Structure formats: C-alpha cells, structure tokens
Amino acid sequence: MTAGALRCADLARLLPMHLVLDEEGHLLSAGPTLRKLIGPARHLEEAFVIERPHHAGGAMEGLRAAAGEGRRLFLRQKPAPQALLRGHAVAGAGGRLILNLGFGIGLPQAVRQFDLTDADFAPSELAMELLFLYEATRTAVAALARHNSALDDARQTAETESLTDPLTRLANRRGLDLALQRAAGALRLERRGEGGAGFAVLHLDLDGFKAVNDHHGHAAGDALLAHVARILTEETRAGDTVARPGGDEFVLLLRGLAAPQPLERLARRIIARIEEPVAIGGTRLSVSASIGIAVATSAAPPDLGMLAAEADAALYAAKRSGRGRCCLGGPLGPREGEVSAPLSFP
Numbered sequence: 001m002t003a004g005a006l007r008c009a010d011l012a013r014l015l016p017m018h019l020v021l022d023e024e025g026h027l028l029s030a031g032p033t034l035r036k037l038i039g040p041a042r043h044l045e046e047a048f049v050i051e052r053p054h055h056a057g058g059a060m061e062g063l064r065a066a067a068g069e070g071r072r073l074f075l076r077q078k079p080a081p082q083a084l085l086r087g088h089a090v091a092g093a094g095g096r097l098i099l100n101l102g103f104g105i106g107l108p109q110a111v112r113q114f115d116l117t118d119a120d121f122a123p124s125e126l127a128m129e130l131l132f133l134y135e136a137t138r139t140a141v142a143a144l145a146r147h148n149s150a151l152d153d154a155r156q157t158a159e160t161e162s163l164t165d166p167l168t169r170l171a172n173r174r175g176l177d178l179a180l181q182r183a184a185g186a187l188r189l190e191r192r193g194e195g196g197a198g199f200a201v202l203h204l205d206l207d208g209f210k211a212v213n214d215h216h217g218h219a220a221g222d223a224l225l226a227h228v229a230r231i232l233t234e235e236t237r238a239g240d241t242v243a244r245p246g247g248d249e250f251v252l253l254l255r256g257l258a259a260p261q262p263l264e265r266l267a268r269r270i271i272a273r274i275e276e277p278v279a280i281g282g283t284r285l286s287v288s289a290s291i292g293i294a295v296a297t298s299a300a301p302p303d304l305g306m307l308a309a310e311a312d313a314a315l316y317a318a319k320r321s322g323r324g325r326c327c328l329g330g331p332l333g334p335r336e337g338e339v340s341a342p343l344s345f346p
Helices: 008-016 032-038 061-067 102-115 127-162 175-191 208-218 218-235 258-274 303-320
Strands: 017-020 027-030 046-052 072-075 082-090 099-101 199-207 241-246 248-253 279-280 284-285 288-296 326-328
Touching: 008 017, 008 027, 027 032, 046 061, 046 241, 061 099, 072 099, 082 102, 175 199, 175 241, 175 248, 175 288, 175 303, 199 218, 199 258, 199 303, 208 218, 208 284, 218 241, 218 248, 218 258, 218 279, 218 284, 258 288, 258 326, 288 303, 303 326
Parallel strands: 288 326
Antiparallel strands: 017 027, 017 099, 046 072, 072 082, 082 099, 199 248, 199 288, 241 248, 279 284
C-alpha cells in the first residue's frame, strides 16, 4: 500500500505530526498532535512560514522541490509561540504532499508550551525518553553549577580569611603586604606619567596595653583591640587599608596622601580618640598610642623595606619621647630626637 492510499485515520495513528496538503496548499489532514499547535487552520500559509527551502515559486513549489530532492524542511509556526518544526515531504497521489514533522532540539520547550504527553507521539518515537534524558542532564548540570558556585564561594571565603585578622576583621600581615605591593606598583605606573600623590604608612602601637592584659585579662585586651580597630576604620577612607599585623600593633596604608600636615592631623585625631576611656566588662579602661609615619612619593621608586624601616624608626622615636605622640620618619620627618609635641586635650 502506498502512502497516498493510506486513510487519514491511519496516518494519524502512525504520524501524529503529519500534514496532507492538496496542490494549492489546503490542509486535507493533520495529525492530532500537530492540530494542538495549529488549531483550526485550513491552509498551509495560515499555519506556517516556510523557512527552508526557499523557492521563487512560493511555498508549495519549495515543498515539492524538497520532496523531489529529499531535502529537509524547516517550518515556523505562525501563531505564538512560533515553534520551529523540521521534517521531510513526499509526493502523494493526485499532486498531494505528505509532510511528517518533528520538534528536533526544541522538543523540551514544545512539551512544556503545548502540554504534550507520551500519547501525543508515535509509539516508535523516543520523544519522551529523550525528554527524560534532557531533564536528567539539565538537573545534573544545575547541580554541578551549584556545586561549582559553592566551591567558588568557599575559595573566596578562604582567600578572604587568609588575608584577615580573625579578632578585628582587619587585614592581617599577609593582607597588608599585598596592599603595600599594589600601592607600590600603582606608584611606579604613576611615575611613568605625570606623577601622583604617593601614599603613606602609619605604624601604630598601643601604649600601656600590656597592663590591660595583665590586670584585666586577655578577654578585656581583645575587646580593647577590637575597639581600636573600629576607631581606625572610622578614621580612614574606604580605599585605605587598615591592618593588624599582630599583637597591639596596627598599620594604616593611606593612598594618595603624602603631605606631612594632613597626616599629622590624622595621627593626632586617632591618638585622641584612642586615649578616651572605654567601658569594657564593667571597667573603664584607657590606653594611649604612638604613631610613626613614613611616606612614598613618585619622586623615587618606592622601597617597601626602607619604608617599613622608616615607619618603625619614627614609631620608636615617638615612644622614646614620651608616648602618645606621632613622628614623621624619612626625609619628611624631624631630625634625630625631634618628634611632634605631646597631645593635650581638656
């Protein structure tokens, strides 16, 4: 029995996505699944646009040419949601064309859009099996993406933790070193252009902190360190780096700031706030702070080792002079033995 002699009911059972067209493109038969897509359309051009093959003679001539040459067809549905179907055509009796269509890689979307079930496909098709495989693959890919995202979050958290002091949540020594390297690298780039303002390093050490630990315990000392960390964070800008390399030492890296007067004013303000008594564990505790300042400018390549040594030397000069003071180190600082005057506030 030829395809042209099959009854429409037989075609519907064998090919639920078929179309039978007369010579002018009228729909003589449409499979039940295809009817869900095209509704009551009575002509090919009411239901579809022929995307391939193109033919100067029109849609039907293009379909006849494809049938004669065995080429694949691509039809786009006219009503929303405009599913793209693919398939092939064969010539039937009396100039008729028989088309058998499918969804191709658009199967998962079509099943959702048109609420299709296994009954909408021919028994010989593996459409639903392929859909299950697609969904399983999509689920596995989604799970893998979540796993990778969790790993990335864990990596970022671990990296942040490796650069952070757990007590104060400031940068630790490693975080400070990286920040200094970035600042020095940026300054080198500035020197190739018009130069820049440079950056400053403030080395701060608490005066009298050991007595707090000895008389009030390490818990009180830790709370005091956290209090100082908050002060330093509040007194600096978002782009600056505040670090606690260890113990009761803190370091501030201030970008774009190298002028002595603003640095000294900032240091005095920080010392004044730290000297204010703070209530910890029912007891009012007070310490002071000494600060050594060193600057790097675009006038010369920054030497981080020398910069650290200058800040340390300025810090200990401030301590030797009575503590609660700040001192500028390096070429901008005072001569040996000279430090800023001690702070006094009402």
